[in-house]
Amino acid sequence: MSTVIDLRSDTVTQPTAAMRAAMQAAPLGDDVFGDDPSVNALQAATAERLGFEAGLFMPTGTQSNLCALLSHCQRGDEYLVGQYAHTYRWEGGGAAVLGSIQPQPIAHAADGSLPLSEIEAQIKPDDAHFARTRLLTLENTIGGKVLPLAYLSDASHLALSKGLSRHLDGARLFNAAVAAGGDPYEAAREICRHFDSVSVCFSKGLGAPVGSVLCGSRELIKQAHRWRKMCGGGMRQAGLLAAAAHYALDHHVARLAEDHALAQRLAAGLQGLPGVTVEQPQTNIVFVDVSGPDKEKAAGVVPFLKSRGVLATGLYRLRFVTHLDVDAAGVDRAVAAMREYFGL
Numbered sequence: 001m002s003t004v005i006d007l008r009s010d011t012v013t014q015p016t017a018a019m020r021a022a023m024q025a026a027p028l029g030d031d032v033f034g035d036d037p038s039v040n041a042l043q044a045a046t047a048e049r050l051g052f053e054a055g056l057f058m059p060t061g062t063q064s065n066l067c068a069l070l071s072h073c074q075r076g077d078e079y080l081v082g083q084y085a086h087t088y089r090w091e092g093g094g095a096a097v098l099g100s101i102q103p104q105p106i107a108h109a110a111d112g113s114l115p116l117s118e119i120e121a122q123i124k125p126d127d128a129h130f131a132r133t134r135l136l137t138l139e140n141t142i143g144g145k146v147l148p149l150a151y152l153s154d155a156s157h158l159a160l161s162k163g164l165s166r167h168l169d170g171a172r173l174f175n176a177a178v179a180a181g182g183d184p185y186e187a188a189r190e191i192c193r194h195f196d197s198v199s200v201c202f203s204k205g206l207g208a209p210v211g212s213v214l215c216g217s218r219e220l221i222k223q224a225h226r227w228r229k230m231c232g233g234g235m236r237q238a239g240l241l242a243a244a245a246h247y248a249l250d251h252h253v254a255r256l257a258e259d260h261a262l263a264q265r266l267a268a269g270l271q272g273l274p275g276v277t278v279e280q281p282q283t284n285i286v287f288v289d290v291s292g293p294d295k296e297k298a299a300g301v302v303p304f305l306k307s308r309g310v311l312a313t314g315l316y317r318l319r320f321v322t323h324l325d326v327d328a329a330g331v332d333r334a335v336a337a338m339r340e341y342f343g344l
């Protein structure tokens with residue numbers, strides 16, 4: 001087979017036939033008038049699944065996080081956020097540019113968490129010299145790692161005791177929930193109860209073509225709705241897209257376990273290759289350090305993989321992401337190409 005094994009991201013999936021059928025069958029209306037039944041159904045279902053009062057369909061996770069930050073914070077406020085968090089590093093500085101909200105980045109611990117002592121140390125006193133610290137933003141999963149529930153509880157209590165609101169960038173929330181075991185929707189609610197708002201992506205591992213939902217209180221979502229309009233995110237017959245996301249919410253959550261198993265299979269296949277260090281995956285993302293001892297050789301690995309029909313990202317720290325459109329045979333091809341290159 002000469003099909004390409006695309007492990008660059010879990011965003012690359014194609015909608016399945018059943019998902020396309022759900023889109024085809026979706027009743028539509030003008031969502032700017034609040035008239036799209038499929039959008040309304042997705043919003044209600046996501047909020048209910050995650051234990052919130054309300055939800056709001058967004059075209060992207062970036063817009064969803066931005067509207068959350070704009071709803072929690074005023075001009076001159078500050079949010080505490082991880083140095084490598086999407087909401088700080090990968091969203092074009094939107095909160096600062098569009099919201100006059102100052103980020104206060106915090107270095108991550110090895111498990112991806114933000115140390116509580118650091119969070120506490122960065123909360124500014126009520127003094128005209130400082131921005132007003134208003135919000136703690138966490139991400140779960142972060143770099144494919146699951147934040148421990150006990151940590152979420154502690155961080156949440158700390159934030160509350162200091163008068164901060166709590167936002168979760170849960171782009172891959174359901175990967176964290178599935179990794180926890182048991183009923184994944186219940187596990188997702190367990191995570192979400194430590195937050196005032198959560199943004200979840202449908203276009204990552206869940207396999208929908210487009211879309212995120214921001215969940216929170218009715219009041220917060222009302223504000224986010226106003227910001228979404230201002231950001232140009234008021235979409236019309238968006239039910240076509242919402243139907244795909246709704247299908248994913250109902251049918252593609254539990255199957256994330258298969259992606260996690262394939263990540264384990266990939267990691268196991270790469271064990272013991274000379275010059276290759278595999279970080280043990282917790283969910284669907286495998287990082288592989290190829291930085292030593294031969295840097296020049298390492299720099300050639302991504303182009304070599306591509307020549308063998310396997311796509312990954314990175315230079316010395318490669319990233320392989322498993323998803324709906326790769327299977328065990330695809331993972332085995334990626335392993336074979338790595339073994340060929342690194343000489344086994």
Ligand SMILES: *Cc1c(COP(=O)(O)O)cnc(C)c1O
Pocket residue numbers: 059060061062063065086087139169171172201203204212
């Ligand atoms: C993908 C992602 C987002 C949102 O990205 P969009 O491309 O704007 O949908 C937000 N946070 C994290 C952690 C992500 O991985």
